Amino acid sequence: MTKRFGGVAAVDSVSFEVAGGEIIGIIGPNGAGKTTLLNCISGVYRLDGGDIRWEGGSIAGMAPYRIARLGIGRTFQIVRPFGSMTVRENAAIGALFGSEAARSGPKEAFKQADGVLELVGLAAKASLPVSALTIPDRKRLEVARAVATRPHVLLLDEVMAGLNNVEIDQALDMVRAVHATGVTVLLIEHVMRVIIGVCRRAIVLESGRVLAQGEPEVVLRDERVIQAYLGERYAKRLRHERDQEGPY
Amino acid sequence: MVRGDSNRRWRRIFLILAAVVGAYALLAPLTSLDAAQSANIPLLADRLWFRLATITAMFIVMATAWNIIGGITGYAAFGNVAFFGIGAYTTGMLIAKARWPFLVSLPFAPLVAAAFAAFVGLPLLRLRGHYFAVASLGVGVAVGELVQNIDYRGQAVFGGASGLFLPIYATNNRGLFFFYLMLAAAAASIAVTWWVLRSRFGYGLIAIRENEEAAAVLGVNTTAYKVAAFSLAAALTGLAGGIFSQWNVFINQDNAFPIEYNVQMILMALLGGTGTVFGPAAGAVLLQLLIQFLGGTLPISVDIPFVSATARPIVAQIILGVLLVGVVIFVPRGIIDFFGGRTRFSLGYLRRSLRETSL
Amino acid sequence: MGVGFGLVWGVLNIVNLAHGGLVIIGGYITWQLFSALHIDPFLTLPVDAVALFLLGYTMQRGVINRIIRAPLLFTFLLTFGLNLILVNILLLVFGSDFRSVTPSYSGQGLELGRVVIPYVPLISLGVAILLSAALAFILNRTRIGLAINAIAADRDAAQLVGIDLRHAYAITYGLGAACAGVAGGLIAMIQAITPTAGEPFTLQAFVVVILGGLGRVSATVVGGLAFGLVEAFGQSIPGSGSVFANAIAFGLMVLVLVTRPQGLMGRLR
Secondary structure, three states: OEEEEOOEEEEOOOOOOOOOOOEEEEEOOOOOOHHHHHHHHOOOOOOOEOOOEEOOEEOOOOOHHHHHHHOEEEOOOOOOOOOOOEHHHHHHHHHHOOOOOOOOOHHHHHHHHHHHHHHHOOHHHOOOEHHHOOHHHHHHHHHHHHHOOOOOEEEEEOOOOOOOHHHHHHHHHHHHHHHHOOOEEEEEOOOHHHHHHHOOEEEEEEOOEEEEEEOHHHHHHOHHHHHHHHOHHHHHHHHHHHHHHOOO | OHHHHHHHHHHHHHHHHHHHHHHHHHHHHHHHOHHHHHOOOOOOOOHHHHHHHHHHHHHHHHHHHHHHHHHHOOOOOOOOHHHHHHHHHHHHHHHHOOOOOHHHHOOHHHHHHHHHHHHHHHHHOOOOHHHHHHHHHHHHHHHHHHHHHOEEOOEEOOOHHHOEEOOOOOOOOHHHHHHHHHHHHHHHHHHHHHHHHOOHHHHHHHHHHHOHHHHHHOOOOHHHHHHHHHHHHHHHHHHHHHHHHHHHOEEOHHHHOOHHHHHHHHHHHHHHOOOOOOHHHHHHHHHHHHHHHHHOOOOOOOOOOOOOOOOHHHHHHHHHHHHHHHHHHHOOOOOHHHHOOOOOOOHHHHHHHHHHHOO | OHHHHHHHHHHHOOOOOOHHHHHHHHHHHHHHHHHHHOOOHHHHHHHHHHHHHHHHHHHHHHOHHHHOOOOHHHHHHHHHHHHHHHHHHHHHHHOOOOEOOOOOOOOOEEEEOOEEEEHHHHHHHHHHHHHHHHHHHHHHHOHHHHHHHHHHHOHHHHHHOOOOHHHHHHHHHHHHHHHHHHHHHHHHHHOOEOHHHHHHHHHHHHHHHHHHOOOOHHHHHHHHHHHHHHHHHHHHOOOOHHHHHHHHHHHHHHHHHHHOOOOOOOOOO
């Protein structure tokens, strides 16, 4: 897919495939186009070129709510809770609408919501107003709400940003738990520990293009990737050090 | 907890008050029936009473209806009086020109109003905030003007500047009939609001209000829902207009599309509490009482010192303006908050409201 | 009129429904000075500007600032309430009779060959251009003007660099009111005024800003010209076109909003 803003291609002919049940990480320096990519997939942006295919059909140009109905769920980098509702009600919105598997009446939706809150660890805070939640909890709620839509694919946008190490571990467990229920997960992240810890495959974006793809450990050692993140001087230094040290 | 007790007490006071007012509203009219009169029961509801009560019920319908699009969905429409007028003229035209009976013409008022709302809503609801508010105001004003002035081959289609006259509805006790009819419309509006707030539809609307983009990616068809809410509000408002046209027997641009109604219905919903079931109704009753009191049309009236009779309506408007400013600054969440048991009315509350929104 | 309205809207994010009332106050000040002291109406315009500036400053600082961070609905209602108060005070003081300001040269005009351009509208145009230029100057060259621009761009950042928001907001509103006052003085010379005559002006100001585009003074000027053209065109439609003038204006506005929300010249916000 390709997406342009004015003269700049934020996403430039990015192409990749996702198989069911995978956990894929999308990484890259700031401004690489990761969130734009997510916005294209979830229908928030319209593509300027290319296509997105889902289970054989094209979803490019579909309204966001229809993409959600197909089973593609997402979270927002800066969380967007429904401020005047409780935690439980927030999660229930996902179950009330969402994919074909969800979309139930209020009673059923609240039951589903309870289940999802249990999954992400917010069950104890279900009746609190959203304003009473800490940032990590709000991120959990954001994930819970998206999971409540019973998606086939879940797009997570920098869920780990701003979390300390303990909270990251907890969030990692949460992601694994969600994945274990059969959801395919696409993670945008800056925290490498997360990518290495949970992703089977990583895609590196830079300036709107795919720089590298493959297993996280391999990709992160790729010189081009290091160069993209840290700059050419550091990459050269690293290469020099490696040559000196030998294969280790 | 002490606060809980006092809140419960306020809630009980409110419920008792509401019950008393409700019973009075329902039963007092019965004293005007011939049967009651011949039994020498004192007349609690005379023509003035019926007039004021019917107008109040009318505003309950409008405020509650506005609440659906403005309070629950968060799209503050400023031109809803257009639907009132459309409803009034629909019923009016069917009765006056097509000679249909009133009760057959009435259902068309909400239908036509809703259809119009769906038609203008599709482009309009794509706008946000300021733009939507003033665009809807513009539509409201424009519709009134058009209806008054459209000519077909030299003849005013809708009665033009001289207005539309309807035949008087033949019934024994007109005051009672139309009051109960309007009251039924009010009850229907409140019932619809109650239903919406606990339905999937209502949750979707609130989600749209709180964060439209999040709602969309969660699977809410925001366009369809917004238009539906708008049309629903229009239908109820149109119903009030339809009843009004036959009740008043005469409609023209001034009484079917009065611009001040726009602000009044919003103020009522605001005063009572937007987004709640009974808030707009409470606000409507309160504000209507105040307006009538200031205007001197209530049986009990107080002379404002230093003000002559001619200046009285002007001073009343000034007081209304001051009240509006005061409510917006100090009680933005409406008074129903106090009766719902969540907060106590105190200086601290006023100060807190102020701090939340001021610079 | 549009420029003052647009300034308040662009910087404070307030749609000022009291605009019409402020305009009419300006008209009445001019009328009072003209009829009681026989001062040439064009010379009263600076008085209008100063008086309305002070009024506007006080209104903003005292009242409107209290709800500046509240959702849009509240500012709408608040300014509507303020308008109610202003207009009715005018009614109390001046009564509802129509007043007009007719200086001795109001019927005469500049003769260019066979065309006569009446003096009053001609000078009014000059005043409007002068005022817009003055406003642009204030916004781009003075300290307070730059502060206002900064706030319009990023309110929090502006506070961080030490700009007194309350004062700056009040100045902005005062400037907007001053423009309204001058507009009122000019209008008093063109048509008869009564306290409630201000209602259509607010809506017209809105249409002007939308047509031209929010963001720059020049854009609003273009909007004003465009609106004037549309109005004149609407008046000249055979039949009862003049009655539909309002409806046409609003129809145009809605059309612009839906198809090109940034207006003819504005930038998308």
